Amino acid sequence: MTVEPFWDFSVRTYRVDSVAQACLSLQDDCGVDVNMLLFCCWFGLRAGRFDDTLFNAACGFSDNWRENVVVKLREARRWMKHTGCQTLPMTADPCGELREQIKQVELTAEKLQQEALESLLANRLPGNSLDKDIIVDTASNLSRYFDHIDQALSDEVLRKLTIIICAAFPGASRETVTATLNSG
Numbered sequence: 001m002t003v004e005p006f007w008d009f010s011v012r013t014y015r016v017d018s019v020a021q022a023c024l025s026l027q028d029d030c031g032v033d034v035n036m037l038l039f040c041c042w043f044g045l046r047a048g049r050f051d052d053t054l055f056n057a058a059c060g061f062s063d064n065w066r067e068n069v070v071v072k073l074r075e076a077r078r079w080m081k082h083t084g085c086q087t088l089p090m091t092a093d094p095c096g097e098l099r100e101q102i103k104q105v106e107l108t109a110e111k112l113q114q115e116a117l118e119s120l121l122a123n124r125l126p127g128n129s130l131d132k133d134i135i136v137d138t139a140s141n142l143s144r145y146f147d148h149i150d151q152a153l154s155d156e157v158l159r160k161l162t163i164i165i166c167a168a169f170p171g172a173s174r175e176t177v178t179a180t181l182n183s184g
Contacts, residue, residue, distance in 0.1 A: 006115075
């Protein structure tokens with residue numbers, strides 16, 4: 001089975017209706033690293049369930065990268081959008097242009113994060129070929145990640161994860177995804 005690169009998988013998934021909103025809500029309300037959330041899905045497709053070594057390496061790198069690079073860029077961009085460009089003693093145009101440049105740098109930082117995560121699988125053979133296993137393994141990976149960030153899988157979180165998983169795996173039925181997430 002050929003699996004698309006992680007970045008392509010993420011872009012395709014993120015573009016599906018309601019996914020961006022679900023991801024951003026989980027990011028802002030629950031502290032989710034969207035790249036790790038998507039990595040849990042892609043890894044479920046590409047290789048199955050996380051083993052301890054890979055999970056710890058992925059979280060260690062991502063937690064550090066997110067905190068020291070991505071979040072700082074996002075905070076600066078959001079501050080400029082909501083406060084800074086309106087209150088600084090400069091015209092809005094140069095401030096808005098800088099904000100757009102920061103947005104592009106933030107996107108580049110997220111792509112670098114995804115490339116680093118994908119590189120953790122460099123020597124692994126594909127390990128998942130059954131649709132049922134992909135959903136079960138993805139649910140397991142997501143559950144493990146949510147435990148890592150100490151975030152409960154509330155009904156609202158499960159609803160958002162169902163949206164994301166159904167977009168990531170277009171052949172998956174909403175009922176199967178919901179049942180699998182609820183059983184974990």
